[in-house]
Amino acid sequence: MNNPLKGSACHSTPWNKGKLVGQKAPLRVSEIWAIRVRLQIFGRVRDLALFNLAIDSKLRGCDLVRLRVNDLCHGGHVAARASVMQQKTKQPVQFEVTAGTRKSLEDWIAAAALRHGDFLFPSRISESPHLSTRQYARIVHQWFDEIGLDPTAYSTHTMRRTKPTLIYRRTKNLRAVQLLLGHTRLESTVRYLGIEVDDALEMAEQTDA
Template identity: 30%
Template sequence: MTGKNSQNARGARRSSAVTTQGEMAIPADDGVAGQSEGYSTAGQGRPAGRAARDAAAPQKKTKTADGDTTEAGAAVVDRSPLFIEAFLTWMAVQKGASEATQKAYAVDLGQLAEFLRSQGVSLGQPQTVTRRHIQSFLAWLFRKGDAKSSMSRKLAAARSFFRFQQRGGRVAENVAAQVRNPRQEKRHPRALNVDETFALLDTTKGPTGGSGPVSGSAEEERVLRRDLALAELLYGSGLRISEALGLDVDDVQLASRVLRVMGKGSKERLSPLSDTSHESLKRWLEERPLLALPEEPALFVGTRGGRLNRREAARIVERLCQRAGLTFTVSPHSLRHSFATHLLEAGADMRSVQELLGHQRLTTTQRYTQVSLESLMQTYDQAHPRALKK
């Protein structure tokens, strides 16, 4: 090849390379769509005028509120999920929060983060959130129709989150703690009276509510034994529904007539078994292997063999109410509420009831005293000759 032909070949290769580069889609810089590195996408390989000069010029750097440096025009990544996840991990490890509490806080903080994004601030930059933002969040929940108890729970989640950020030095003050709880309606779960409770737990009724001895298929009787054992524990030992569903077979000590219960905050306590609870559990444990999966440790299992969930437990109590012929239904917590109310009405010591319920504070137990007093005053108004009849 002559020198002239060699030069022409090299020039052709350079021209081909430039053209090829001009036809390629250049990746966006730091997520800025449409940015190129000085070449147009028209395939001509020539700088695209002013756009090329702007792209070639150094980008301005800006600092975000949390110290991150981003290029001008680049979208700031919302780090709220990372901050929420770190907080939930701390709650689980350091505070021993239950799985249910972690899930509730995750939902509540996720809703708060979404609202704050619409206000131009972020939980990923907690120092940008003010008391006004938290108040606006509660006002938005109120307009949306949320119950005041639900609003208070979401505010409690926000307080815990900002307390965690304050301990980490990311914020100077807990802005959520500066907002007052909405005024609550005084509502208590319905407590069954003794006759209603006995009707609910009566084993002489059939599975469908008929009178006479228990009758039905073997599977129906097996499920009924499970349902009665669960209800007996909720009323006879005053367990929370989460505590009852969290029990494993190894937690039941029939010989000692006690249960090893894991309460709130991973606090373990021993709970006594009543005579009827002992017998109900004994009958259920005889039937459980026919329903549970081979490796399932849970005491109460569903029809598929896995651990029973809260929704099914609520349906169980509802079915027992219908079976007893009650004109109303109650929640699983109402059985625990009835347990405490009946003990206090019978003269049980407040501190003892506190221990049985697993309450950390006595003031929580004292709410049941108020219920008993209201019941007493109602009886007085109805029966005393000098009372004002209503």
Template identity: 30%
Template structure:
């Protein structure tokens, strides 16, 4: 079954339209599982339910989070379902195994003031005016649209041509959605396009190929990497006087959704803007607001005072 891992991933990509990051996650989780099988002398094609449960216990002993263990079990279940459908096995030994569940910790949300400070801090981070403009544009777009970081850094430059009022985003599983742009984001985007095109023209004069990405770089992917943007946000947080531990691209996405909801936006609309397949995923933001209201009452209501 080790040899069938590649075919499983190809099937996921073809039939389910799984994104590159999702396929990489499947590969990591299943390689860990198959490595554990090899270390303990288990043949995956003959593995039983108790053996898979032993693997999950080993994951727990390593101190892996509930969400990580739940994700690995999900990958194993799908892997054995694939093996059953392809008649490599006559059963799915993982079918009846209950997962550890997922912890429902509320996302840490940046306040509107903190977001404003981040956007201002981006003005001073970069090796020159062009990089500083790029950094401001990145943050402004992320907060204005709630995009995933992979969607943001991988934006094609064609999406920004013509001073658009909306952006067409290619999300998970190849699903498209439209997100509106704020006036500030539109203005910064057009300023960045001018600077970007000028830099691209200089590169062409030196014999370099033109980039199709809005935020080009010399990385293998051809655009700014998620990791580079993550580190860049930490630098901006320091500049803004905010703890770097409190800041990440995904937390700015959380801020986008929470601030919209706090200002009266409809939950279904937020679901569409975030690209969530299920509104239940979006509902966590209502819990964030409930916690805030509870804290507000406990802090300010006269009957809550000691």
């Protein structure tokens, strides 16, 4: 019997499609900065670029690890916006690249001497030209563990959900979040963010019985 968790979710139907089972929490702003500062202090140039880009891009892990330098760089500099074709939906999605992320990416590209057509995050294992989703997951869990988060409550989807969740909480603009995530249906965005539950709890907390 095949393991339903084995393989990339970008190439097969997820075992939890349409369900809210095991939804992973997004990072808080304080947790984002705790990881970011730690990576800066210890000079982990690749990890800082990977972390910042994962937050900004909101891409699934399988799309993130396959990015090439020329997906983001134009004229020798990292662009402020990029567009990527999603493997799962076969639809393009655009994302912003903030100034801090551009700086960390340029530092990493220079340090690794990456060329225009190279994968942005090459693998250190000879069998793979770029980080695998499994390697990415291990790196992400290391970040969470280092700042004291329970690794069972977070995953690579935490990285994808973090910025959209922050945007929704600040703006309540669900359509904007849908576009940023590249969802074709608004219902998918509602389910993905779990916002109906969050909004209900928020209203309950603000109501005195």
